Amino acid sequence: MELSDLYREVILTHATHPHNYGALDHADRKSHGANPICGDAFDIEIRLDGDRISDIRFHGMGCSISKASASMMTEMAKGKTVKEFEELLDKIEKLVRGELPPNERASLGDLAALAGVASFPTRVKCAILPWKTLESAIESDE
Amino acid sequence: MNPANDISSESILKDFPTLKRRFDGKRLVYLDSAATSLKPESVIEAVADFYRNHNANIHRGVYRLSQEATALYEETRKKLKRFFNVPEDGEIVYTKGTTEAINLVVISWARKFLKRGDTILLSQLEHHSNMVPWQLVARERDARILYIPIDDRGNLDMDFFLNAIKGGVRLVSVNHISNVLGTMNPVEEIAKVAHENGALVLIDGAQSAPHIPVDLRAIGADFYAVSGHKMLGPTGTGFLYAKKSLLKEMDPYQAGGDMIREVTLEGATWNEIPYKFEAGTQNIAGIVGLGAAVDYLETIGMERIREHGERLALETRRRISEIEGVRLFGSDDSSPGGVVSFNVGDIHAHDVGTILDSYGVAIRTGHHCAQPLMERLGVPATARASFHIYNIESDIESLYNGLKKVTEVFGKWS
């Protein structure tokens, strides 16, 4: 168990200076996600252009892992179709459980830094929370 | 300090086998006794001995083995009665902990007696287990819940209490010691005033029973809930103390074997108290272990346990407040629960907990099942270190050193 695997520099940078942070004007869909164990809670708002996520912002409270994960997620999800997002989500879930082969990590950019979470089972939920919240925002279809 | 009085002498540490664990070669520093205490060898041995030598179901067999099991199970009730100065026989109902004890009161008392428009008085300090069951029954019965506010250090607003209690309150339920702040509430006064105003009183004793002498006769509460696993006993043990007159008029809690007197195809009559509330096969081995835990606590002495936990907690407050950015909750003057809640700058408590864990220091992080209290304190979560008799001075240094690392890891970024 190496702390430096978990708290990589990119993660700490995203956690303290999150991208796409705040409320989104004229959001088409949104969702509130909370982790009942720790009380972390995020709101994610998106605008859709057809089935493409044209804009996304998040805000809320959470630890460095959940916040960094949300920040990196918004960067990656912007411009993706719903289907592309779902493929990405699938990869991320494998990544944080330590099940994604290294050669498939290259396409993930900063997100690959979340691989370290796999050695800290109690923190997997933190990394996944924003993703599940975005998934349910997409499904919310108001 | 006089070594004869140093209860954390080597011999006490040796009584707790979990303390031999190492993580990455580092000695375990267990600072989460408020969640569940470690268990002494004598408790572990009592449980094992029950299964090895006395295992049988209770209250059922004519054979001697079953009589032995029954006697051991009832022996713990006698020990608890003496230990907590319970006024009468039959006033201790075993449960799996505080949560079940409170739910028992809700189901067997409130479901029967709470009426539309009645008021239940709780506080902002409560654990979810002393809030959510009341919220459910209040909704069901169209009753109202009022919450006693607290000040910044966690003291109940007694003016609010003295005022609110005059307005048709049926029951007041507050904790004796807060699991987040370690501070104590004036439960004797609350019970006295509540009774003068015709209200019943439930005290959540989850954090007091493990740490301070508790005299139920002196407190005068109608109900008192305790978790055995926080007072060195096995998990899945605890009890509800309730006044006999109340137990008699309350409905059964669960229905089944052991709680009935007679069953016909048309219906049933109930067994005498407390058995009316103990349906089905109970955690017999656990209850036997709880008896051994009471023996152990008595040998050390609750006054000494209180003094030790509080001293370590207050020393911890002084020591870690030297670290830049540390914000302490609760009181600098008293922590009879042996608890220190804190945050380090803007660093989330979970990150603090993970980093401390890598140094073998186990603390609790999060909302501690008290989200409304977190809201009152204005934080999403806190880190919490809690102490018991097996903690020593050097645990404070381990915590301090771990927290220095936390500020190093995050220092550059915050």
Ligand SMILES: Cc1ncc(COP(=O)(O)O)c(C=O)c1O
């Ligand atoms: C103040 C307080 N009340 C209630 C509980 C619930 O106890 P248990 O989980 O043993 O039912 C706890 C323990 O977490 C507590 O600290």
